Amino acid sequence: MTNQIQNENVAAILKLYVELPETPAKANLNDKYTAAKLLESGIRPSTIESALLLASVRRLGRASDLPPLSPIRSLAYFLPVIEELLHDPIPDDYGTYLRRKVSLLSGNNKFKSNCS
Numbered sequence: 001m002t003n004q005i006q007n008e009n010v011a012a013i014l015k016l017y018v019e020l021p022e023t024p025a026k027a028n029l030n031d032k033y034t035a036a037k038l039l040e041s042g043i044r045p046s047t048i049e050s051a052l053l054l055a056s057v058r059r060l061g062r063a064s065d066l067p068p069l070s071p072i073r074s075l076a077y078f079l080p081v082i083e084e085l086l087h088d089p090i091p092d093d094y095g096t097y098l099r100r101k102v103s104l105l106s107g108n109n110k111f112k113s114n115c116s
Helices: 003-019 029-040 045-060 075-087 094-106
Strands: none
Touching: 003 029, 003 045, 003 075, 029 045, 029 075, 045 075, 045 094
C-alpha cells in the first residue's frame, strides 16, 4: 500500500469514526496511530469500517431500560469488534445494511462508505 493510499484510508476511517454517534467530534493522534497500525498490520479498510458500524449498531440497539453506556473516547474501543470480524467475517454487502441501520437508529443520514 502506498503512503498516499494509506493516508487516504486512515483519513476515511477517522472520518467515519468521528461521524458515528457517541464518538468524539474530532479524532486525536492516538486514533490516527491506531488506524495506521491496523492498516499496516494488513487489516482491510472495509473490515475496520464494518467493525465500527457493527459496534455502533449494537450500542444504539441496546434495550432502553439498560443503563446508558459511557461515550466512546477512542478508536481503540472498536479493537475487540475488529478482532471478532477477523475471526468471523461478515459478508461484504453486510456493510450496506449496517450503514442503513446506524442511520435509522441514530437519525443521521451521512453513513456512506469511504473506505476501500
